[in-house]
Amino acid sequence: MIYELDEMVLLVNGSTLVFLFLINSVQGINSTASSTGIRTTTTSLFIQFTDRRNEHYNVGGSVNMTCTNRTWSQILYTVWKLNISGIQCTIGAIGHMFENTCMDGKVLLSTSNGVSYLHIPLFKDTDEGIYKCETLSRGKSYKANINVSAIVSPQISTRLDYRDGRREAVCSAAGGRPAASVSWGDTWNSSETQTSTQNNGGSFTVESRFILPDSVSADNLTCVLTHPSWREARTATLQISYHREPTTVFSLKYIAFSVCSVILLCGFLTGCFIVRTSVRRWSNKIRRPKSHVYR
Incomplete structure (x- = not known):
């Protein structure tokens, strides 16, 4: 397995111990003399590059993420640190020795010309997060903080x-x-x-x-x-077959419909009242007895 410390990477594979010291803070001193005195300059043993970028990927597709385009022959080790929904895991390689604690299908692969990349076979919403990678080559180190998010079609x-x-x-x-x-x-x-x-x-x-x-x-x-x-x-x-009717036109139609409904209802009730009254009068006239005159 791989353990990363501030100044070294320890790979334990059986009984093999490999130490790669990352002495980023150690500096060498070059001195030159001149007629006016001694001029001193300092140079780092390791030149470090740090990159920050945002990357978007389609949900449902495969993803190949590269930390750097340097080849395997130039790289001493490559480590990916993933922080996805608060869950952290590591995928790394030193030479031909690998470590993968993610256990979700993500693997570290390389192209035919030796370029290393992180392969995600099926990208999902849950793969969104912060992907940090670090590589060390001879005399140079490279780090990248990548904010990975999903692409969803609207x-x-x-x-x-x-x-x-x-x-x-x-x-x-x-x-x-x-x-x-x-x-x-x-x-x-x-x-x-x-x-x-x-x-x-x-x-x-x-x-x-x-x-x-x-x-x-x-x-x-x-x-x-x-x-x-x-x-x-x-x-x-533009789809005009589903457009909403103007408010003013709709209001006028609603008012007209309401007025007509009230008029029809009043007419119906008035007609019923007239018919009922007429029927009652005829009924009373038929039932009234004839008067007889006695002399």
Whole structure:
């Protein structure tokens, strides 16, 4: 197994002990003499490079992550430290000796020309986290802190809304990770507004809106969307068959329907009252007995 200390890496494989001292703080001194005195310069025995970057990968695909493009022949050791959802594990190699405490399918491999890479056979949401790698070659060391996050394709939708009696074109990209970019092919110099809302789980919903001029038809109106999960930009045509009715028109129809309903109801009740009254009168007239006159 591999134990990493501040100034050395210890590999225990059976009875074999290999010590690789990483003396990053030790410095050599070069002195040169001149007519004006002695000039002293210092140089490090190890030149260290540290890199910080963000990387995004598609959920469901395989991932190959490289710490550096140096080959195996140049590298003395490679170590990956993973912090995923608070769980830490290590994958490392010294020469032909390996150590893997992750035990979740991730392995350390190399290409045909000797470039080392971390292989994830099936990338999932749960693989998001901080990936730290370190390599040591002859005279140089390299470290990288990589923030790894998942890419999720957004759901695209378009619609035509009505606000204050005016048509408003809406293009939405919901549930994307990271947030998608949404724009319109042409807005006819109308003001365009865009909002981005973070959802539960870290996804984003992006909406782009603009007021459609009265003189412009909503037919074949398209918006343009880009996202890291797509190789090319996508377009979506405005769907006007599902648009909501203007509030003013809806209110007028509702009022007209209500008035007509009340009138019909009143007419029906009035008719029932008239019929009932007429039936009652005829019934009383038929039942009334004839009067006889006695002389």
